[in-house]
Amino acid sequence: MPREEAESADAALLERLRTGDSDAFAEIVRAWSPMMLQAARAYVSTDASAQEVVQEAWLAMIRGLDRFEGRSSLRTWILAILGNIGRSRGVREARTVPWSSLGPADDAAPAVDPDRFRGPDDQWPRHWTPLGKPRAWPRSPEEETLAAEDRRELEDGLAELPEQQRMVVALRDVHGLTSDEVCSFLDLSAGNQRVLLHRGRSRLRGLLEMHYAAEAEVMGT
């Protein structure tokens, strides 16, 4: 949505909330709670705590509606509320994840195995070798009916990513937050956010690639 359109949609939504339109409220609770549950996990470690933090954030939002000045989007505002509640809760639960750093150095594997590229003495150094070159996938993993198994592969892969990468990939790609929203919520620089996103996405692409290659082998193609 273009910025102006998004701003006027936001203003209309805010007006509905301020005039007590409970359908509008139920709608955003439905739309944003999944993203907020994920985000809450930046600060608390159990499902139950995350549910509580999200509920508290909604209650704080209801109470604060008259104070909201519309300088950010509603979604950014509710994320800020969630962050405050999550942080104080996280302190109590003694959970500390250094969100603003990139994590251990060994999380920094190259996007693709270096063996798949030609060596320095080749005519085309650092270009794909014939065997290393990516092959088109038989289908796209988001095609629902065909690909339940592919999607499970992706979900498992996501669950196994290092925590910081998983949080950034989930907020950006699963829940559709913008990079600005993720950076301000996790207090990450734009550069670090991209590095985490890149490592996470690259690893998941690699997993899907292995999954398809294994499948092709079974099929004898």
Next chain:
Amino acid sequence: MNDEQRTPGLTIDCQEIVELVTDYLEGVLDTDMAAEVEAHLQLCDGCDIYIEQMRATIRSLGTVPVETLSETAQSELSRAFRDLRGPAAAP
């Protein structure tokens, strides 16, 4: 620099492309670099497939099932909203 390396699309190699792909998709490369990546993709089947696989991975992440608030919590919140903001609650 020899002629080969000046060919558009060949000033960067595949091993660089796979590390630039996120910056490229995020739209943060400067214009010259973005043009260079695009020229490379025109020439290089492997990288073209690679970048499409990254896009497919991102799209499919958008279809992963997600958790939500329990029904109970959602109706409690609706009740709280009506109590605090509903017409009857207006000052």
